Each structure stands twice: as C-alpha cells, then as structure tokens.
Amino acid sequence: xxxxxxxxKLIEVQKKLSFSGAFYAKKQNEIITGSNGFxxxxxxxRNQVDTRFGxxxxxxxxxxxxxxxxxxxxxxxxxxxxxxxxxxxxxxFDKNMTIHHLLTHTSGVPDYFDEEKMDDYELLWESFPMxxxxxxxxxxxxxxxxxxxxRPGDSFLYTNSGYILLGLVVEKVANCSFxxxxxxxxxxxxNMSDSGYFEMDDLPERTALGxxxxxxxxxxxxxxxxPVKGGPDGGAYVTxxxxxxxxxxxxxxxxxxxxxxxxxxxxHVCVDEVGSIFYGYCGYMExxxxxxxxxxxxxxxxxxxxxxxxxxxxxxxxxxVCSNEAEGAYELLKEIExxx
Numbered sequence: 001x002x003x004x005x006x007x008x009k010l011i012e013v014q015k016k017l018s019f020s021g022a023f024y025a026k027k028q029n030e031i032i033t034g035s036n037g038f039x040x041x042x043x044x045x046r047n048q049v050d051t052r053f054g055x056x057x058x059x060x061x062x063x064x065x066x067x068x069x070x071x072x073x074x075x076x077x078x079x080x081x082x083x084x085x086x087x088x089x090x091x092x093f094d095k096n097m098t099i100h101h102l103l104t105h106t107s108g109v110p111d112y113f114d115e116e117k118m119d120d121y122e123l124l125w126e127s128f129p130m131x132x133x134x135x136x137x138x139x140x141x142x143x144x145x146x147x148x149x150x151r152p153g154d155s156f157l158y159t160n161s162g163y164i165l166l167g168l169v170v171e172k173v174a175n176c177s178f179x180x181x182x183x184x185x186x187x188x189x190x191n192m193s194d195s196g197y198f199e200m201d202d203l204p205e206r207t208a209l210g211x212x213x214x215x216x217x218x219x220x221x222x223x224x225x226x227p228v229k230g231g232p233d234g235g236a237y238v239t240x241x242x243x244x245x246x247x248x249x250x251x252x253x254x255x256x257x258x259x260x261x262x263x264x265x266x267x268h269v270c271v272d273e274v275g276s277i278f279y280g281y282c283g284y285m286e287x288x289x290x291x292x293x294x295x296x297x298x299x300x301x302x303x304x305x306x307x308x309x310x311x312x313x314x315x316x317x318x319x320x321v322c323s324n325e326a327e328g329a330y331e332l333l334k335e336i337e338x339x340x
Contacts, residue, residue: 006339007032013335020211021306021323022049023332024240027340028316033240039208039324041219052194052207052237053322054226055307056300059236062182063163064103064281065250066170066232068260069185075173078103078263078281085169088140092147099169101152102162103281104268108150111159112142133227134199136167136178156271156279160233167232178232190249192242199229207237208324210304222304234300243320247311265313267293301326308333 001009010023011034020037035047070076076085078100082093093109101107132138143161150157167178174181179197187195198204200223210222230236238246249255256264267278267285278285284297293313300307306323308330319336321329 001339003030003032007034009339010034010336011036013339014332017328017331017335019323019328019332020047020325021053021208021321021329021332022047022051022240023322023336024049024244024318024320025336025340026244026316026318030340032336032340037324039206041209041211047208047324048206049241050194050206050239051322052198052204052239053307053324054208054210054230054235054237054300054302054305055243055322056302056305057160057234058298058300058307058309059230059234059238060163060232061283061298062186062236063166063170063178063232064264064283065186065255066178066182067099067103067166068256068264068281070170070173072257072260076169082165082169086165086172088137088144088168090144092145094148094152097152099166100268102166104279105156105158105162106154106269107152107159107162107165108148108154108157109159109161109165110143110146110149112139112161112164134229136164136171136231138227139164139231139233156269163233164231170232179229182236186246186255187242189255190242190246192238192245195236195238195242197230197235198237200226201228210302210324212303212326222302225303226305234302238322240320240322243309243322244318247318251313265293265296267291299330306330310337 014036022035025032033049035049037047039045039047039051080099082097083095097107170178170181183196211219212222213219253261264281266280268280271277271279276287278287282296286294288294296311298309303326304324306326306329309320311318319333321333323329
C-alpha cells in the first residue's frame with residue numbers, strides 16, 4: 001500500500017471512529033498526518049495537524065527530562081533524597097525517598113487523585129477550586145499531610161503526587177518556575193514552537209477546547225474539570241508535529257547527554273505479571289523476553305483529553321495521536337499501527 005492509499009484509509013478510519021483530534025505517523029522516511037473533528041464545536045472550527053492539544057499525563061515525560069537535565073548539570077543525582085531538595089513539610093513521608101523513587105512511581109507517596117476512591121477527575125475540584133491551581137505548590141494541600149501508601153522501593157504504584165514533588169525539586173534546584181525551565185530546556189531546545197503550559201482562561205490561537213459528553217448527550221468544555229494551568233504531573237499543550245520534534249531532539253542528544261538519555265530510556269520496574277511491561281524514567285515500555293525494548297509508550301487521560309504515542313526504536317517508527325475528547329486516541333493509534 002503506498003502513502004496516498006494509507007492516508008486515504010486513515011481519513012476513513014477517523015470518520016468511522018468519530019475521532020476528534022490529530023495524528024502524526026512516521027516510519028523511516030514515510031510520514032502520514034491527519035486530523036478530524038472540531039477544536040471549537042459551537043463555531044464549527046475544525047481540528048488541523050497544527051492544532052494544539054492538551055496531553056494530560058503524557059507530559060510527565062517532560063518532567064523526567066527536566067530532572068535528567070539537572071542531573072546532567074550536576075545539580076542533583078537520581079539518588080538524591082527529596083528531603084535534601086525542598087523545604088516543604090511532609091510529616092508522614094519516608095525520609096529515604098529519592099528522585100529515582102519518584103520518577104518510577106515506587107515512592108509510595110499518596111496520590112492526590114486516588115483512582116481506587118474516585119473515578120471521576122472532575123469531582124476533585126468540587127471542594128478544591130481548580131482556578132487556584134496554577135503552580136506545583138498549589139497541589140500540596142491535596143496530599144502533603146497524608147500518610148504513605150507504601151515504603152519507597154516496595155513496588156510500582158502510579159501517583160500524580162510524585163511528579164508534583166519532582167516539579168518542586170526542579171523549581172528549588174533551578175531557582176525558576178517549573179514551566180519556564182521546561183519551556184527553555186526542552187521546548188526551545190527541541191524547536192517545539194507551538195508547545196507550552198497554557199492557562200485555560202488564556203489559551204493561544206489554534207488551541208483545541210477539550211470536550212466532555214454529558215449524560216444527556218450534549219457536549220460541554222472541560223474548563224471546570226481541570227486545573228487552570230498544567231504542571232509536572234500533566235497538562236502541557238503540544239501539536240502532534242512538536243511531539244515528533246521532541247523525540248528527534250531526545251534521540252539525537254540535543255536535550256540530554258548520551259549517558260543521561262540512555263538512563264532515561266532504560267527499564268527500571270516491572271508493572272505487569274507477565275513481565276513484558278516496564279516503567280522507566282521515560283514512561284511505560286514493552287520488552288521482548290530478552291529485555292530488549294520493543295516500543296516506548298506514552299499516554300494521557302483527562303476529562304476532554306486523550307493522548308497516546310508509541311516509539312519503536314529499532315523500526316524507526318513513531319505514532320502520535322492527540323484528541324480533545326476523552327476517548328478515541330488509543331483506537332486510532334492501533335489502526336495506524338496496523339496500517340503502517
């Protein structure tokens with residue numbers, strides 16, 4: 001199947017899935033892009049390939065690279081303890097918790113959004129106004145005085161709070177805001193000119209509004225469902241092409257040294273019973289039985305936000321899918337994988 005046929009097929013797949021968003025797929029020298037749906041439903045303004053989308057937890061990867069950059073700068077190490085970095089009081093937190101524990105979700109710190117107790121992220125902001133959350137420290141009242149869920153290093157337990165703490169480490173060590181550090185050392189360095197941590201009450205041009213379907217079948221924006229400004233645990237805005245630029249910059253050592261990049265990309269902790277899915281500083285990855293990485297996996301889910309991306313290191317293949325609805329990115333990504 002030639003490139004034109006693949007492009008035409010994926011256009012039909014998007015329509016069949018009622019997908020709203022954009023995608024970028026590259027295998028060696030072949031690139032296929034596309035978009036569907038509306039970035040603004042009432043005005044009928046359509047999504048384009050250069051539309052900016054929120055990627056929720058997909059941006060935890062930027063936090064990990066920011067920490068690795070500080071390691072490259074010899075300001076911290078992955079074994080540095082949290083207590084030696086930030087002065088905030090955490091009365092119940094284990095004093096032996098390290099940067100490594102936080103990066104790999106093995107810290108045991110309580111998650112401010114506990115999915116075992118709450119299945120709707122929107123509910124979190126009913127008692128804690130989201131319009132007050134514009135920096136990492138604004139999250140602290142949600143978990144700072146809670147008890148540990150596990151001891152550091154015991155096992156993998158996904159926690160957004162751990163990445164909030166990493167953002168605070170960046171701010172303390174670099175002596176600047178977390179978002180400005182990422183924008184300078186990652187977005188600017190990778191030429192990701194359309195990406196940023198935008199505030200939902202001050203979005204730039206070409207930014208998709210996130211949409212949530214009500215029980216009555218109507219659509220509303222997610223403006224009351226998320227913090228006003230994203231940060232270390234999620235909430236950056238990107239274009240699909242900017243995410244491709246990110247991976248190109250990372251793999252060509254324009255963001256980090258070669259040693260630090262390899263450390264970022266290697267597996268650290270197994271997260272499934274089969275032993276094929278691992279977590280590293282760069283997120284999830286699928287491994288062969290011989291422990292060689294098949295693909296790196298990023299994902300992000302929020303009300304009105306759905307992000308999936310995969311990178312196959314040995315096939316020179318990358319797929320990025322951004323959606324401004326809660327579902328659809330994974331289904332389209334699987335179709336793209338089959339097509340290319």
